[in-house]
Amino acid sequence: MPDWFETPFPNMTPLIVIPDSAGITDVPGFEAAAVASDIRQKNDPKRLDLTLVYSLRPCTAAGTFTINAVKAAPVLLCQKHLAEGGPFHGFIANSGNANACTGAEGLRDANLMAQRAAASLNQKPTAFFVCSTGRIGQPLPMDRILKGLERAVTEKGRTPAHGQKAANAILTSDTKAKTVTVSFVYDGKKHTVAGFAKGAGMIQPNMATMLAFLATDFSVPRSFLQKTLSEAVGGTFNCITVDGDMSTNDTVLILANGHSGVSVGDKSPRELRALFAEAVWKACEVLADKIVSDGEKITKVIEVKVLGAASAEDAQKVARAIGNSLLVKSSWFGEDPNWGRLADAAGYSGAKLIEAKMDIRYNDVPAMVAGKPQPDLKSKWKEVVKNRRFTVTIDLHLGKAAYRLLATDLTDSYVNFNKSE
Amino acid sequence: MPDWFETPFPNMTPLIVIPDSAGITDVPGFEAAAVASDIRQKNDPKRLDLTLVYSLRPCTAAGTFTINAVKAAPVLLCQKHLAEGGPFHGFIANSGNANACTGAEGLRDANLMAQRAAASLNQKPTAFFVCSTGRIGQPLPMDRILKGLERAVTEKGRTPAHGQKAANAILTSDTKAKTVTVSFVYDGKKHTVAGFAKGAGMIQPNMATMLAFLATDFSVPRSFLQKTLSEAVGGTFNCITVDGDMSTNDTVLILANGHSGVSVGDKSPRELRALFAEAVWKACEVLADKIVSDGEKITKVIEVKVLGAASAEDAQKVARAIGNSLLVKSSWFGEDPNWGRLADAAGYSGAKLIEAKMDIRYNDVPAMVAGKPQPDLKSKWKEVVKNRRFTVTIDLHLGKAAYRLLATDLTDSYVNFNKSE
Numbered sequence: 045m046p047d048w049f050e051t052p053f054p055n056m057t058p059l060i061v062i063p064d065s066a067g068i069t070d071v072p073g074f075e076a077a078a079v080a081s082d083i084r085q086k087n088d089p090k091r092l093d094l095t096l097v098y099s100l101r102p103c104t105a106a107g108t109f110t111i112n113a114v115k116a117a118p119v120l121l122c123q124k125h126l127a128e129g130g131p132f133h134g135f136i137a138n139s140g141n142a143n144a145c146t147g148a149e150g151l152r153d154a155n156l157m158a159q160r161a162a163a164s165l166n167q168k169p170t171a172f173f174v175c176s177t178g179r180i181g182q183p184l185p186m187d188r189i190l191k192g193l194e195r196a197v198t199e200k201g202r203t204p205a206h207g208q209k210a211a212n213a214i215l216t217s218d219t220k221a222k223t224v225t226v227s228f229v230y231d232g233k234k235h236t237v238a239g240f241a242k243g244a245g246m247i248q249p250n251m252a253t254m255l256a257f258l259a260t261d262f263s264v265p266r267s268f269l270q271k272t273l274s275e276a277v278g279g280t281f282n283c284i285t286v287d288g289d290m291s292t293n294d295t296v297l298i299l300a301n302g303h304s305g306v307s308v309g310d311k312s313p314r315e316l317r318a319l320f321a322e323a324v325w326k327a328c329e330v331l332a333d334k335i336v337s338d339g340e341k342i343t344k345v346i347e348v349k350v351l352g353a354a355s356a357e358d359a360q361k362v363a364r365a366i367g368n369s370l371l372v373k374s375s376w377f378g379e380d381p382n383w384g385r386l387a388d389a390a391g392y393s394g395a396k397l398i399e400a401k402m403d404i405r406y407n408d409v410p411a412m413v414a415g416k417p418q419p420d421l422k423s424k425w426k427e428v429v430k431n432r433r434f435t436v437t438i439d440l441h442l443g444k445a446a447y448r449l450l451a452t453d454l455t456d457s458y459v460n461f462n463k464s465e
Numbered sequence: 466m467p468d469w470f471e472t473p474f475p476n477m478t479p480l481i482v483i484p485d486s487a488g489i490t491d492v493p494g495f496e497a498a499a500v501a502s503d504i505r506q507k508n509d510p511k512r513l514d515l516t517l518v519y520s521l522r523p524c525t526a527a528g529t530f531t532i533n534a535v536k537a538a539p540v541l542l543c544q545k546h547l548a549e550g551g552p553f554h555g556f557i558a559n560s561g562n563a564n565a566c567t568g569a570e571g572l573r574d575a576n577l578m579a580q581r582a583a584a585s586l587n588q589k590p591t592a593f594f595v596c597s598t599g600r601i602g603q604p605l606p607m608d609r610i611l612k613g614l615e616r617a618v619t620e621k622g623r624t625p626a627h628g629q630k631a632a633n634a635i636l637t638s639d640t641k642a643k644t645v646t647v648s649f650v651y652d653g654k655k656h657t658v659a660g661f662a663k664g665a666g667m668i669q670p671n672m673a674t675m676l677a678f679l680a681t682d683f684s685v686p687r688s689f690l691q692k693t694l695s696e697a698v699g700g701t702f703n704c705i706t707v708d709g710d711m712s713t714n715d716t717v718l719i720l721a722n723g724h725s726g727v728s729v730g731d732k733s734p735r736e737l738r739a740l741f742a743e744a745v746w747k748a749c750e751v752l753a754d755k756i757v758s759d760g761e762k763i764t765k766v767i768e769v770k771v772l773g774a775a776s777a778e779d780a781q782k783v784a785r786a787i788g789n790s791l792l793v794k795s796s797w798f799g800e801d802p803n804w805g806r807l808a809d810a811a812g813y814s815g816a817k818l819i820e821a822k823m824d825i826r827y828n829d830v831p832a833m834v835a836g837k838p839q840p841d842l843k844s845k846w847k848e849v850v851k852n853r854r855f856t857v858t859i860d861l862h863l864g865k866a867a868y869r870l871l872a873t874d875l876t877d878s879y880v881n882f883n884k885s886e
Contacts, residue, residue: 110813111813112809112812112813113811113812113813113814113816113817113818113819113820114808114809114811114812114813114818114820115812115820142805144805144808144809145805145808145820145833145836145838146838147821147836147837147838179805180803180805180806180808180809181804181805181808181833181838182838182840245792246792246809287791287792288789288790288791289790289791289792289806289809289810289813290809290812290813291809292808292809292812368709369709369710370708370709370710370791370875370879370880370883371666371708371710371883374879374880374882374883374884375883375884375885377880377884378883378884378885379884379885380884380885382601382885383602384563384565384566384600384601384602385601385710387535387565387566387601387602387713388533388535388565388601388710388711388712388713389710390534390535391533391534391535391536391711391713392531392532392533392534392535392710392711393534395534396534397534397535398534399534399535399536399566400568412566412602415566415568416568417566417567417568417602417603419603454791454880455880456877456878456880456881457877458791458795458880459791459795459798459875459876459877459879459880460799460877461795462791462792462795462796462799463795463796463798463799463800463801464796464799464800464801464803
């Protein structure tokens, strides 16, 4: 697992990173559409809830998926289509219903979505991925979805408005759309990696996260694309937590349509490979950060850095124990620099730890040094935790392994927001 | 780990179980005292915060302690004294300060408490245990504690009022004292196991919990006492969660003073051994239940039963994932029978699980059967989750292992209560 906070790409190149861009339609050759189908059946006919993304050119693809043993039907479909190897032409994604815990019927519905899109666009069903997000355990209203899909096929286009609408239609409890466009020039030619994501609750991804869709105009062989995506996801989407709950639907997909006429793969020049990997990583990083920053009813984003761990696994254990502790998260909400709760969570994380060696810092202000409290600095920590964004560092002084987790506070509003759906 | 819900003692005997009893002073030969020392230094001179329990007869003892790698000074002291083997004469316990993350100074303070009690009562320092609970990372106000201890030595006694005061003085965020007395007659003679406990937040014990103190008038060899206590703790205190946070101070102690003149040990008649084990187990069970029921700002207690798991470890993983999921706990608070969140948590627990085999029930009402939702019964689940106490059962149908976890909901008030200390 790479260390996110020590990016493997030390400013080698001036990437142009545009957050809140049009997203996927910034990649030449990709079209998008979004329609309102009232999938939630809440008489809300204006709420966009169905996205179609289409590439006229055939694409290679890569994906990472939830490791939850309970996988939603669309996740199973994506994994099956990906294994068949393509070529791929796009995906359909809906919000308002997760199509999870829906048994054989759910799988039939997911397949039907791919088949209908394929039939309308003269492609094979396996050329399409399907993603769903929303409430678990309810059947999809297929009549509404299939009608919506017909409209989406008609309305698709490549303008920024099309891209932005597509990013909006997959949102659930998110308060804003999450898009990014990363581009760079190589050998006189501009290349792009762009995409969009959703996610605000049920966020502690592992092997993948929520829904995120990326595209590039490179031509990229399947295995190289998968390797590049997996590394980027491991260091970005997998290093965030809002509530410690890993979803049944987490999916990250990337499509490469080769529109630029340039290939990138294992045999490309080292510089080009690094540029492409950095662009994918950066796109994932921006989207992952947007997901945490838009976490359900949060008021703070806290970077939990663990240094000096005996192993990478230990570093991650400590970071996750802290980032998911109800008591730690509640005290962050209260702007109470209750470092004792951090020490407690580190202690029960299961990581090797010697209290008398451990440091705890708020930004650069020590609260504990080699196991000794630093009460004289209390007024300074209190200042740090008032910020909307700050860093807590746990240095175990036992080895060289490190981990960075982007976490949030826990608010009374989160609990009330999630009392019922 | 024994299954709590299939107690190893199937009503073999009529134990007399009295919750909300006087507690430890119900055991002949034990004296108690509690004084107000304003340990929190909040100008609160009436708040009881220092307990002394004393046995004139020498006792054997057993204990279980937090497995948190960050252990409070008094936990380290208890472990050391226990290892030295006794004889023991009692313990001192304070609330208002955990004496955790306090370095060498903290250990010196804990030792001083034992020394002072020993000197006043003409015993050795190693005859006393010391326990602390409260905020982490602050030095103990030793002047106040030592003065309080002097008064406690003078005021100790064996009336029910002494026992009840002792149980009150260890409380922190608890709303009520937690006591129990279990007795039975064997061979014409009455025997007693009684004690008290505290705990409401930072509750997900492992190997021990919060503070709980038990005593018996049997004479019990050290190793038999430890075995009996460990089994009972494994099936009671270790099977509860309020917020998933394991404390630095969790301690369960039992003292056996032999006042009844009857011994129980490996060579005792089978019936007597079973009676004693059942009495210890029952005392722990009642106190553990009291701790969950008094969880910080909770409104509901939920029994999470996992059946049919491939292994005991898997059963426990599923129960803990569900019992500690923020989304599950929030929906319980909202009386929303959101069983999809239970399936999601079971799925990410790491346990072996096949969705198409899994059942989920609210009390006896199925929400999912063999992976298939049962939407027709929705109105019935809704009734179940309105209760203050109910059971959710996850049957994995993969094996014979089972686990029972007693969990709580999560409320907006919990978050606000823990925003600052």
